[in-house]
Amino acid sequence: MSNSAATTPKRPLRVAIVGAGPAGVYAADILTKSNEVKDGDFEVSIDLFEAYPAPYGLIRYGVAPDHPRIKGIVNALHKVLDRGDIRFLGNVTYGRDLKLHDFRAFYDAVIFSTGAIKDADLNIPGVELDGSFGGADFVSWYDGHPDVSREWPLDAKEIAVIGNGNVALDVARMLVKHADELLSTEIPDNVYQALKNSPVTDVHVFGRRGPAQVKFTPLELRELSHAKDVDIVLYPEDFEFDEASEEAIRTNNQTKTMVNTMTNWLVEEHAEAEVPSSRRLHLHFLHSPVEIYDAAGNTSGTGTVAGIKFERMQLDGTGNVKGTGEYIDYPVQAVYRAIGYHGSPLDELEYDAKAGVIPNEGGRVLDADGNPVPGIYATGWIKRGPVGLIGHTKGDALETIGCLLEDRLTLPPAKNPDPHAIIALLEERGVEYTTWEGWNRLDAHEAALGKAWTEAEADTGVVRERVKVVPREEMIRISRGSDD
Numbered sequence: 001m002s003n004s005a006a007t008t009p010k011r012p013l014r015v016a017i018v019g020a021g022p023a024g025v026y027a028a029d030i031l032t033k034s035n036e037v038k039d040g041d042f043e044v045s046i047d048l049f050e051a052y053p054a055p056y057g058l059i060r061y062g063v064a065p066d067h068p069r070i071k072g073i074v075n076a077l078h079k080v081l082d083r084g085d086i087r088f089l090g091n092v093t094y095g096r097d098l099k100l101h102d103f104r105a106f107y108d109a110v111i112f113s114t115g116a117i118k119d120a121d122l123n124i125p126g127v128e129l130d131g132s133f134g135g136a137d138f139v140s141w142y143d144g145h146p147d148v149s150r151e152w153p154l155d156a157k158e159i160a161v162i163g164n165g166n167v168a169l170d171v172a173r174m175l176v177k178h179a180d181e182l183l184s185t186e187i188p189d190n191v192y193q194a195l196k197n198s199p200v201t202d203v204h205v206f207g208r209r210g211p212a213q214v215k216f217t218p219l220e221l222r223e224l225s226h227a228k229d230v231d232i233v234l235y236p237e238d239f240e241f242d243e244a245s246e247e248a249i250r251t252n253n254q255t256k257t258m259v260n261t262m263t264n265w266l267v268e269e270h271a272e273a274e275v276p277s278s279r280r281l282h283l284h285f286l287h288s289p290v291e292i293y294d295a296a297g298n299t300s301g302t303g304t305v306a307g308i309k310f311e312r313m314q315l316d317g318t319g320n321v322k323g324t325g326e327y328i329d330y331p332v333q334a335v336y337r338a339i340g341y342h343g344s345p346l347d348e349l350e351y352d353a354k355a356g357v358i359p360n361e362g363g364r365v366l367d368a369d370g371n372p373v374p375g376i377y378a379t380g381w382i383k384r385g386p387v388g389l390i391g392h393t394k395g396d397a398l399e400t401i402g403c404l405l406e407d408r409l410t411l412p413p414a415k416n417p418d419p420h421a422i423i424a425l426l427e428e429r430g431v432e433y434t435t436w437e438g439w440n441r442l443d444a445h446e447a448a449l450g451k452a453w454t455e456a457e458a459d460t461g462v463v464r465e466r467v468k469v470v471p472r473e474e475m476i477r478i479s480r481g482s483d484d
Helices: 022-032 070-081 100-106 135-142 166-176 189-196 218-224 243-251 253-271 392-410 419-428 436-456 472-479
Strands: 013-018 044-049 086-089 109-112 132-134 158-162 202-206 230-233 279-284 287-294 305-315 321-330 334-337 364-366 372-378
Touching (some): 022 044, 044 419, 086 419, 135 166, 158 166
Parallel strands (some): 158 334
16 A cells, blocks of 8 residues: 555645746645645645745846736736635745755645746956846846845946847836836835936847747737837838748738837837927847957956947848858947746756756656656746746646656655744744735735825826845844834
8 A cells, every 4th residue: 555645544645846936836726726735636735935025026126116917917916825725835935944855844746836036147348347237137137036135336428238029128117117117016115216327328129030020928928019218210221021030021910010019110200290209219130149249349357338249140041040251239338138047956856957947747746867756846937948938837836747657656755844844943033934815915015105105105006016125134023013
């Protein structure tokens, strides 16, 4: 007779999920709604761990605050966690507060959904100069990440953003948008003040391939045109299409929509109002970055960014590009690289440094020899890499949960499956963990801050639904009810 947890009728299967962003919440939701659980084959007890005091991961700390879909996604995740059948434990860091052997002792299965928060490397000379920034770091700053500095140098008039994905457009939009337009979002006050004082006049977004190969979505593209007092500038020489591009435009509605939108903007540039906008957002294609340099032309040392050099590219007929040998310099005082995210290694688990993922097969985590590690799983970006939209994470979680369900009869049983035991351990170690009830307190507090601001600034006509609390200590204090 097996001694696995799933064949022990006296207790539920204990599952820990590490990471409370969309990937983790979707995995928890899919598991609780699985046919095996609904049909009564077994019960499940899920604890959802998060390194930050608040839930939602990427939605709270990785998406621009003016993104139109944030609210809907947050509401959906809130409904899942508010049901009460998934326990949220925030401000608990894997590898520090709890290690793998701790999870092994208290849970039958562990799912890692830690995402990817670091910038992918851009290996060109000058990337280390002062004024060269990672887009992910900037996102963390304007989203009020509790573990990053609250200061950000916004002193450049001309800025380059390298990348043609949604993050690049978010970064560019936040840099060029007038700060007063962001007051209706949850941005922290220090972010508003810094953006308001920015002297920026021109933000240039550079993509290596053509308009038909961009990685952003129509929604993100349309958002660019909503910024007030910002002109969008495009360049006719970028709008030459090869056979593969024309085929993509004919057969892919999303590509067709985006190319048509940009082509229309290109035509409309010549029919703008007499008074130009105070800021410009330039979209460049077929530009491959070569080097970033300082005022003396150096690409190393302690200098400050003064310009960036690109090689002009051309489409090769397949939708890919090749160099032309023509080089173009742009005077800029800051460069933001937004060419993708990269996952971080996790203690005691194998790590693929090139891909930035935990090696796995369908979500089953693999050891150094390529064999599945019993009871250990992965989902989300740490499983498949930082590609795809948030909605793709659901299918990803479905695959991982499918593997867990297949394995449930052979999972190594927890030594101490009592749900109270992990709480006792956290308290014994002095971990100031937060709960779902605590998040509701913090959520209400942030909404109250927004209401207070709206009432105090009633003459502006701006309604702030909430103001994000940034310091980790304050988040913990409010969440744990010790703010009286």
